[in-house]
Amino acid sequence: MVFQLCKEPMLYLFGATENTIGYSMDYLNIYLYGSIFVELALGLNFFITSQGFSTVGMASVIIGAVVNIVLDPILIFGLNMGVKGAALATITAQAVSAVWVVRFLCGRRTKLRIQRRLLRLDAKVLAPVLALGLSPFIMQSTESLVNIAFNSSLKTYGGDPAVGAMTICSSIMQVFSLLFQGLSQGAQPIVGYNYGAGQLDRVKRTFRLLFFSSLCFSCAACAALELFPGLFVSLFNDKPELVEIAVWALHIYAAGMFMLGVQFSCQQTFVALGQTRVSLFLALLRKVILLIPLILLLPRFLSDQVFAVFLAEPVADILAATTTGAIFFWRLPRILEKRRLELEHRPI
Known part of the structure; x- marks a missing residue:
């Protein structure tokens, strides 16, 4: 409802121009309803994967993706619906995934079955859930503020070509970020369960596996993007002028x-361990405390202002990950020791 009331100014904030606002409105008008x-x-x-049904959880994502891939060419080109067809394909695919998930959670295999008598708000349950969910919520919502800062700065210093290059770069980064998010979210239920059960050695082993896997993935992804940027950029656009700017x-x-990999693995493990305050701070650190100010300040100190805007991203990534890692490895032994003492003094 909020977006319906202010969608046009919001689209301009996110970088829409007079040339693209029509397409953006066509897409958003349909997408918001779904x-x-x-x-x-x-x-x-998450209620499926946390019960150990990882295959079912993965299937819900794959089903939506396949439906979207099949419907896109049919609606966009076959029925000549253009951008509206893309939006309709997306919400249809999401609806199919939603039906799949709800049907499973109402079935016999699930341990956490959706029941009418349990569908009520309970402050004792809701408060800790909201507290733990605040960190990932901020991570996602601040992405919008970052996009606004990037697009407004690049529109000022570099015009539409720079904004277009930013769109490609951020899209590529989001695709690779899904790898780290998938690893972190897959490890969260394991870390949380074993922490609650007092299996602290398993918590350590799970985190080590998550940390080194994420670090290897992030290093490999960084190397691939630095060595073959043109390959990835060409997947999103084939106009020579824009490709040249985007590769640079x-x-x-x-x-x-x-x-x-360091940032995601440490921060999400804090969430799994119930460390709401520190995870909230780390969620704000990279994007709000570091990245947005760097986007606004670096162009004032460097002669190449477009370069300065793009430079804000790696500077924020390195500073945030270093800080997150230092805080995590300092606090983790204390968190686990506190939990061990709680278990020792727990009445039998």
């Missing part, structure tokens, strides 16, 4: 990506 489906599909899917920008933008 946003409830993505909330159901993604939100409830991607070299700068992805330079700090090797540290993202």
